[in-house]
Amino acid sequence: MSVSPMIVAADCTGQVTLVVGTNAIGVTRGRINGILKAGASAVVVNPSDGHVKGLLGQFGKHELFQLVNRKFELSDLTRLGRPVVAKVVDRVFVNLAMDQWPLAKDIYDQCVKLRIPVNTLQRPEYSTFHLLSTYTDPKGSGLQIAVTTNGQGCLLANRIKREIVSSLPGNISEVVSNMGSLRNHIINEDQKLLLQQHYQSTSELAVAENGWYGLADDGWESHKLNTLVHEFDMTEREQKLKRTRWLSQVMEYYPLSKLADLSLEELENKDIAVLKNKATGKAEGQQKGQATDIGMRSNDRDQKSVSLLETQSAENIKNSQQEKGSISLVGSGPGSISMLTLGALQEIKRADLILADKLVPQAVLDLIPSTTETFIARKFPGNAERAQEELLEKGLAGLENGLKVVRLKQGDPFIFGRGGEEYSFFTQHGYQPIVLPGLSSSLASTVVSNIPATQRDVADQVLICTGTGRKGALPVIPEYVPTRTTIFLMALHRAVVLIEALDQHNWDLNTPAAIIERASCKDQRVTRTLLKYVPEVVEEIGSRPPGLLVVGKAVTALLSKNASSFDDSNKYSVEEGYQTFSIDSSLIV
Numbered sequence: 001m002s003v004s005p006m007i008v009a010a011d012c013t014g015q016v017t018l019v020v021g022t023n024a025i026g027v028t029r030g031r032i033n034g035i036l037k038a039g040a041s042a043v044v045v046n047p048s049d050g051h052v053k054g055l056l057g058q059f060g061k062h063e064l065f066q067l068v069n070r071k072f073e074l075s076d077l078t079r080l081g082r083p084v085v086a087k088v089v090d091r092v093f094v095n096l097a098m099d100q101w102p103l104a105k106d107i108y109d110q111c112v113k114l115r116i117p118v119n120t121l122q123r124p125e126y127s128t129f130h131l132l133s134t135y136t137d138p139k140g141s142g143l144q145i146a147v148t149t150n151g152q153g154c155l156l157a158n159r160i161k162r163e164i165v166s167s168l169p170g171n172i173s174e175v176v177s178n179m180g181s182l183r184n185h186i187i188n189e190d191q192k193l194l195l196q197q198h199y200q201s202t203s204e205l206a207v208a209e210n211g212w213y214g215l216a217d218d219g220w221e222s223h224k225l226n227t228l229v230h231e232f233d234m235t236e237r238e239q240k241l242k243r244t245r246w247l248s249q250v251m252e253y254y255p256l257s258k259l260a261d262l263s264l265e266e267l268e269n270k271d272i273a274v275l276k277n278k279a280t281g282k283a284e285g286q287q288k289g290q291a292t293d294i295g296m297r298s299n300d301r302d303q304k305s306v307s308l309l310e311t312q313s314a315e316n317i318k319n320s321q322q323e324k325g326s327i328s329l330v331g332s333g334p335g336s337i338s339m340l341t342l343g344a345l346q347e348i349k350r351a352d353l354i355l356a357d358k359l360v361p362q363a364v365l366d367l368i369p370s371t372t373e374t375f376i377a378r379k380f381p382g383n384a385e386r387a388q389e390e391l392l393e394k395g396l397a398g399l400e401n402g403l404k405v406v407r408l409k410q411g412d413p414f415i416f417g418r419g420g421e422e423y424s425f426f427t428q429h430g431y432q433p434i435v436l437p438g439l440s441s442s443l444a445s446t447v448v449s450n451i452p453a454t455q456r457d458v459a460d461q462v463l464i465c466t467g468t469g470r471k472g473a474l475p476v477i478p479e480y481v482p483t484r485t486t487i488f489l490m491a492l493h494r495a496v497v498l499i500e501a502l503d504q505h506n507w508d509l510n511t512p513a514a515i516i517e518r519a520s521c522k523d524q525r526v527t528r529t530l531l532k533y534v535p536e537v538v539e540e541i542g543s544r545p546p547g548l549l550v551v552g553k554a555v556t557a558l559l560s561k562n563a564s565s566f567d568d569s570n571k572y573s574v575e576e577g578y579q580t581f582s583i584d585s586s587l588i589v
């Protein structure tokens with residue numbers, strides 16, 4: 001297995017960092033700056049020279065900066081440090097000229113012996129750690145982004161870091177600050193209360209795995225994100241942890257830029273979370289159903305603040321009292337907008353009211369005109385049924401007010417999308433829904449993962465099956481057919497019980513399997529393995545929802561022999577990313 005250095009965020013508060021030499025003064029200044037910003041003392045050991053004057057001018061007044069004006073001695077490593085660690089320094093940067101490499105090697109050898117982390121400029125062989133190209137949010141939200149190419153060139157790392165930072169929403173600082181304060185508030189309120197209640201009656205305080213938060217963080221361990229919660233008979237603990245769980249779901253699923261506005265009461269409110277533009281009614285001069293330019297909409301969407309949980313604007317209701325509304329159930333495909341049908345695109349443009357699945361990704365949501373009321377169902381574990389009811393009620397209210405209502409569903413409406421139920425609901429209320437098919441993730445995910453769902457001499461049939469039935473029940477387990485490709489949806493959060501059930505029904509556990517997450521999205525991940533390893537692999541790689549499980553020989557049919565042989569010493573392979581081709585925006589009118 002290839003080795004990659006461990007990337008950590010080291011808390012250096014109060015530590016002592018030695019800087020030996022001031023060669024490459026620009027780098028030295030950067031090092032000192034970084035040390036001081038991390039709350040550590042920077043002790044520069046260097047005989048007087050021009051650089052020293054400049055350094056004193058820049059850092060001399062900083063209480064954590066110290067200059068030792070003399071040649072370096074090895075004993076500095078064990079006498080300039082903190083008394084609490086017997087004066088051994090905590091970290092060393094060596095910035096000596098190339099002709100002083102013997103001293104650099106001596107320092108390195110001594111640091112290794114004393115277990116002091118050491119970085120020697122331009123000498124990775126004399127370094128036990130290296131710095132990364134780092135972005136720190138200047139607004140102080142706490143967000144930091146670090147990139148390393150591990151020796152392939154710091155300029156490249158800098159360029160990649162800039163690309164990543166520029167791809168973030170403009171309000172990312174507010175997103176991080178807001179979500180951080182919500183999380184701390186909830187943990188301090190809910191979990192502390194539970195901790196007190198829970199531990200007043202038991203002696204479990206001693207139980208090792210309960211850290212400060214006191215409770216297993218099922219909200220934060222990603223593979224447990226979708227653990228089943230029995231909606232109508234939650235335990236007191238589940239009730240109290242509901243806000244924690246919903247916060248982790250919102251962090252995982254909601255458009256990033258919208259998290260800056262999420263408020264505490266919106267995590268408590270049983271109603272549907274909404275993404276609604278504060279503007280009332282339609283844009284100036286825009287007639288209902290008239291397509292407007294996407295460029296204007298997308299700018300508006302970023303500039304206008306968006307609030308959650310508001311009812312339909314009075315303007316919309318006034319404008320449409322006189323007409324009978326219409327409803328369409330629209331499949332939005334697996335995620336990439338290149339897989340949106342033209343029909344779906346047109347419905348999105350012409351809707352007055354959009355009721356979206358939480359799984360509909362931001363790329364598709366961004367196509368929605370900024371003046372369109374948009375509601376995202378909060379179908380989190382433990383709230384699926386209630387959110388469904390509220391969504392239908394909102395749809396009915398819109399129809400009765402004469403609106404063009406679009407129920408924007410993930411993938412295809414009739415593949416595990418409750419499309420049939422919704423069709424019946426609206427028909428029973430006197431509205432004839434139009435249903436527009438979408439590319440289901442079940443089949444699209446095999447294509448984008450190079451898995452031919454059927455192929456001569458490999459697979460002559462395909463089965464799409466749920467991993468989770470009503471109230472979390474297991475489905476009727478299908479028979480094992482060696483020439484079948486089986487695609488399990490809503491299955492990864494319960495891989496253990498599902499694979500146990502397949503085993504009990506004589507499935508060959510050595511059948512190739514693929515965990516496909518966020519298919520067709522930029523952060524797609526395809527993990528190939530064998531059926532028997534799936535539960536432990538799911539736990540090891542964590543969850544990047546939504547994801548599904550494909551089982552069958554087709555999983556490795558297009559791979560080379562050695563790329564598809566898995567065993568106890570090589571249990572899985574991972575492919576990251578999907579190079580979606582860019583869509584010509586002139587096609588999106």
Ligand SMILES: O=C(O)CCc1c2[nH]c(c1CC(=O)O)Cc1[nH]c(c(CC(=O)O)c1CCC(=O)O)Cc1[nH]c(c(CC(=O)O)c1CCC(=O)O)Cc1[nH]c(c(CCC(=O)O)c1CC(=O)O)C2
Nearest residue numbers: 226357358359381384417418470471472490491492493546
């Ligand atoms: O991690 C995973 O493996 C998938 C977890 C996952 C589930 N639902 C989900 C996802 C996708 C996601 O959130 O990423 C998310 C999910 N489940 C469903 C939908 C479609 C919709 O509600 O409009 C959606 C997407 C909703 C949205 O995006 O807003 C539909 C659903 N949930 C369920 C079923 C099966 C059924 O009710 O017969 C069905 C299909 C019904 C049909 O055939 O049309 C049941 C289900 N799915 C699931 C659970 C356990 C967790 C939960 O309570 O939601 C449960 C238990 C329950 O709802 O009672 C798992």
Ligand SMILES: C[S@@+](CC[C@H](N)C(=O)[O-])C[C@H]1O[C@@H](n2cnc3c(N)ncnc32)[C@H](O)[C@@H]1O
Nearest residue numbers: 411412415417440441489490518519546547548
């Ligand atoms: C309730 S089903 C909705 C299926 C949707 N109607 C369709 O046709 O794709 C939700 C499940 O679809 C799967 N899913 C949806 N989008 C996905 C994606 N982009 N990549 C992988 N799996 C996806 C996951 O298994 C998720 O648990």
